[in-house]
Amino acid sequence: MKGAVVSEGGGVVAELTRPTPAGDILGALVALFGDLHETARTSGRDVVGAGVATPGMLDEQRGIVQYASNLDWRDVPLLDILRGELRLPVAVGHDVRAAGLAERTFGAARGSDDFVLVPIGTGVAAALVTAGGTITGATGAAGEFGHIPVIPGGEPCTCGQRGCLEVYMSGAGVARRYREAGGEPLSTRRIVARLGEDPLADRVWGEAVEVLAHGLTTLTLLLDPRVIVLGGGVSHAGDALFGPLERAVSAGLAWRDRPAIVRSGLGGDAGRAGAGLLAFGAAR
Amino acid sequence: MKGAVVSEGGGVVAELTRPTPAGDILGALVALFGDLHETARTSGRDVVGAGVATPGMLDEQRGIVQYASNLDWRDVPLLDILRGELRLPVAVGHDVRAAGLAERTFGAARGSDDFVLVPIGTGVAAALVTAGGTITGATGAAGEFGHIPVIPGGEPCTCGQRGCLEVYMSGAGVARRYREAGGEPLSTRRIVARLGEDPLADRVWGEAVEVLAHGLTTLTLLLDPRVIVLGGGVSHAGDALFGPLERAVSAGLAWRDRPAIVRSGLGGDAGRAGAGLLAFGAAR
Numbered sequence: 001m002k003g004a005v006v007s008e009g010g011g012v013v014a015e016l017t018r019p020t021p022a023g024d025i026l027g028a029l030v031a032l033f034g035d036l037h038e039t040a041r042t043s044g045r046d047v048v049g050a051g052v053a054t055p056g057m058l059d060e061q062r063g064i065v066q067y068a069s070n071l072d073w074r075d076v077p078l079l080d081i082l083r084g085e086l087r088l089p090v091a092v093g094h095d096v097r098a099a100g101l102a103e104r105t106f107g108a109a110r111g112s113d114d115f116v117l118v119p120i121g122t123g124v125a126a127a128l129v130t131a132g133g134t135i136t137g138a139t140g141a142a143g144e145f146g147h148i149p150v151i152p153g154g155e156p157c158t159c160g161q162r163g164c165l166e167v168y169m170s171g172a173g174v175a176r177r178y179r180e181a182g183g184e185p186l187s188t189r190r191i192v193a194r195l196g197e198d199p200l201a202d203r204v205w206g207e208a209v210e211v212l213a214h215g216l217t218t219l220t221l222l223l224d225p226r227v228i229v230l231g232g233g234v235s236h237a238g239d240a241l242f243g244p245l246e247r248a249v250s251a252g253l254a255w256r257d258r259p260a261i262v263r264s265g266l267g268g269d270a271g272r273a274g275a276g277l278l279a280f281g282a283a284r
Numbered sequence: 285m286k287g288a289v290v291s292e293g294g295g296v297v298a299e300l301t302r303p304t305p306a307g308d309i310l311g312a313l314v315a316l317f318g319d320l321h322e323t324a325r326t327s328g329r330d331v332v333g334a335g336v337a338t339p340g341m342l343d344e345q346r347g348i349v350q351y352a353s354n355l356d357w358r359d360v361p362l363l364d365i366l367r368g369e370l371r372l373p374v375a376v377g378h379d380v381r382a383a384g385l386a387e388r389t390f391g392a393a394r395g396s397d398d399f400v401l402v403p404i405g406t407g408v409a410a411a412l413v414t415a416g417g418t419i420t421g422a423t424g425a426a427g428e429f430g431h432i433p434v435i436p437g438g439e440p441c442t443c444g445q446r447g448c449l450e451v452y453m454s455g456a457g458v459a460r461r462y463r464e465a466g467g468e469p470l471s472t473r474r475i476v477a478r479l480g481e482d483p484l485a486d487r488v489w490g491e492a493v494e495v496l497a498h499g500l501t502t503l504t505l506l507l508d509p510r511v512i513v514l515g516g517g518v519s520h521a522g523d524a525l526f527g528p529l530e531r532a533v534s535a536g537l538a539w540r541d542r543p544a545i546v547r548s549g550l551g552g553d554a555g556r557a558g559a560g561l562l563a564f565g566a567a568r
Contacts, residue, residue, distance in 0.1 A: 114422035128506065130426075132416020137508020138398035141540055142414075144505040149498055149536060151436065160538035214433055218502060221428040222412065224421020252433060254444035256425055 002268075003032045005040045005047075006276035010106045012269075014039045025071055026078075030085045037086075049089040050082065051279030053098035053271045058140045063092035066140060091278035096143060097134045098274025099231065099266070100127025105277055107265035108229045115225045117264070118145060118216070121232035124166040128223060146170065148218065150211050168211040171233050178204045192237045209241065213248030220249070220259055231264035287316045289324045289331075290560035294390045296553075298323045309355055310362075314369045321370075333373040334366065335563030337382035337555045342424045347376035350424060375566035380427060381418045382558025383515065383550070384411025389561055391549035392513045399509045401548070402429060402500070405516035408450040412507060430454065432502065434495050452495040455517050462488045476521045493525065497532030504533070504543055515548035 001020050005013040016036055021028045033050055040047045056068025063079020065071075082090045093101070100109075100117040109115040109129070117127040124146030128135040135142045146166035147159050154163025155177075167173050174188040183191070183200050194201040216228055235241065242261060249258045266273055285304050289297040300320055305312045317334055324331045340352025347363020349355075366374045377385070384393075384401040393399040393413070401411040408430030412419040419426045430450035431443050438447025439461075451457050458472040467475070467484050478485040500512055519525065526545060533542045550557055 112422075126506070130414070130416060130419045130421075132414060132419070135414045135416070135419075135507060137414075138396075138510035138543070139508055139540070142506065142508040144508075147538070148502045148505050152434075152498065157538075161536065214436065218432045219506070221432050222410070222426065222503070222506065223419060224423055224426040224428075226422035252445065254431070254441075256423070259422070 001029065001032055002272050003036050004272050004276065005036050005043075005045065006273070006279075008280050010102075010273055010276065013043065013045060020071070025073075026076070026081060030082070033082070033086055037088075047088065049091065049279040049281075049283035050086050051091045051093065051098075051275040051277070051282065052078065052082065053093050053095040053275040053278070054078065055095050058092070058094045058136075060093060060097075060136055060140060063090075065092075089279075089282040091282035093274060093278045094136070094140070095271045095274075096125040097127045097136065098278060099270035100129050100134055100274070101277050102266055102270045102273035103127075103229050103231075103264060104129060106273060107270060108262045109227050110265075112226050114223070115227040115229060115259075116145075116219055116223065117229045117231060117270070119232035119264075119270075120170055120212075120230060120234035122170060122172045124170050124232075126219070128219075129225075130223065145215060145219070148215055150214050165211055165215045169208040169215075169234070174204055174208050174234075177207075188234060189236075192240050195240050205240065206244070209244045210248060213245055213252060216245070216249050216261070217252035220253060220256075225259050228259050228261045229264050230261065231267065231270060235263050235267075285313065285316055286556050287320050288556050288560065289320050289327075289329065290557070290563075292564050294386075294557055294560065297327065297329060304355070309357075310360070310365060314366070317366070317370055321372075331372065333375065333563040333565075333567035334370050335375045335377065335382075335559040335561070335566065336362065336366065337377045337379040337559040337562070338362065339379050342376070342378045342420075344377060344381075344420055344424060347374075349376075373563075373566040375562035377558060377562045378420070378424070379555045379558075380409040381411045381420065382562060383554035384413050384418055384558070385561050386550055386554045386557035387411075387513050387515075387548060388413060390557060391554060392546045393511050394549075396510050398507070399511040399513060399543075400429075400503055400507065401513045401515060401554070403516035403548075403554075404454060404496075404514060404518035406454060406456045408454050408516075410503070412503075413509075414507065429499060429503070432499055434498050449495055449499045453492040453499075453518075458488055458492050458518075461491075472518060473520075476524050479524050489524065490528070493528045494532060497529055497536060500529070500533050500545070501536035504537060504540075509543050512543050512545045513548050514545065515551065515554060519547050 001018050003016040057066040065073045065076045079092045103109045103117050113131045126143040126145035147164045150165045151163035155167050157164040157167045171188045178191050191201045285302050287300045341350040349357045349360040363376045387393045387401050397415045410427040410429035431448045433447050434449045435447035439451045441448040441451045455472045462475050475485045
């Protein structure tokens with residue numbers, strides 16, 4: 001759990017990071033907010049609101065987490081709980097969509113009406129931002145970019161389907177495929193470091209980039225974003241990622257230019273910065 | 285070119301349909317509007333505005349058609365031209381997105397905030413409607429559902445790519461694939477009529493439905509629509525389409541229910557009904 005006291009301009013006044021407990025996550029969350037509030041008060045700050053960005057399927061209007069597998073939450077009325085505990089204006093948002101809001105406000109997509117943020121970490125997600133706002137979908141489940149089917153009948157995914165994008169292109173996916181093809185058990189970062197010297201690393205990474213390009217081509221044809229922002233650990237791969245990815249997306253688009261593809265300006269702090277923006281929104 | 289005098293409730297007062305001329309399309313369009321206006325006047329109607337729904341890539345705000353291959357238009361300032369000629373409030377919209385507006389107002393997606401309209405005719409397109417409005421994209425090119433890559437390295441498309449959705453599932457695509465696999469030159473409608481008696485028809489149609497299901501699964505994971513509305517000639521295939529399609533989309537979604545899949549309530553009139561709605565919007 002990453003928390004911070006942030007100023008309205010996005011500046012971080014203080015940070016607190018704690019492991020998510022196995023048991024009482026809500027209690028730990030309330031305690032984290034309490035400590036952040038205390039930190040703000042002792043530094044003479046006026047706390048106007050609290051924001052939280054959570055994974056899972058979310059009813060953002062009512063602030064209910066319908067399902068978050070990693071937290072083992074089902075139908076948790078997070079907004080009402082936090083309002084009761086914190087006695088502050090509270091906003092509850094989706095972690096990836098909140099990160100998209102932060103990229104639009106402070107980051108790599110500043111001022112852009114049409115962009116997608118694709119965080120590529122252990123798994124893959126997306127915040128889809130259009131002129132009308134961030135797409136949440138009818139049930140709060142929009143943006144499942146990691147699970148779009150890319151290879152028909154492809155390798156199995158933990159979600160129960162086959163050929164999902166994140167099976168091939170994600171921190172977990174690249175490492176697994178490298179290992180299963182006979183490679184050493186290495187992190188994706190270390191596999192990328194071997195490119196050009198290790199043919200297996202070249203092959204697994206090349207396939208990952210092709211699959212990501214396929215997915216981003218689909219996103220571009222459907223949503224026509226001005227900018228594609230890549231975040232998450234895998235976005236640090238630098239030229240090994242951006243060069244071949246840009247060429248493959250261009251090659252996949254017949255009659256139109258490709259959008260700019262850039263790295264997140266906020267990195268791992270985007271979700272937290274987005275939670276701060278939600279808090280100031282709630283306080284208004 | 286399909287024109288109509290419509291009342292604010294969507295009722296059609298009079299219709300005029302003319303072939304799109306090879307030459308002066310703009311002149312023919314202005315003449316069609318003039319005749320519609322005259323028709324309205326003689327029936328005692330007060331004309332408050334004019335709306336046009338056009339194919340192509342469109343800057344809807346400025347009413348400029350950037351590119352429409354079928355009309356051979358590039359950077360045509362349609363809004364300004366029609367305003368000058370018609371001396372009425374004018375609105376210019378994209379044909380598929382205008383059809384989506386009509387489905388939302390009068391048709392199968394009435395009152396729905398999150399839905400997609402997928403017209404499947406000679407080619408395939410989509411209107412993507414979210415709580416924030418219809419997605420137009422950064423360059424007006426959103427919704428190119430017919431050209432999302434579905435089969436990596438698949439059959440060539442007229443767009444210059446391979447494996448696009450409409451190569452397999454469209455009026456033109458099904459007929460071409462049936463013929464190229466040794467079948468008679470039949471329309472897609474007649475191929476569908478042979479299902480259950482003609483193994484080649486079964487195979488080509490089955491593959492088309494699988495490809496459409498793949499595309500709609502991707503759309504669902506990205507946009508999370510409440511309803512998928514199918515339009516165009518192919519949507520008249522009835523149970524041969526909807527039964528297997530619903531099963532395949534459900535099978536492609538691991539942890540979530542599929543959206544409802546329904547046939548357009550307006551059919552081929554949706555674009556014209558949408559143009560009427562745009563006209564009343566311009567008059568406000």
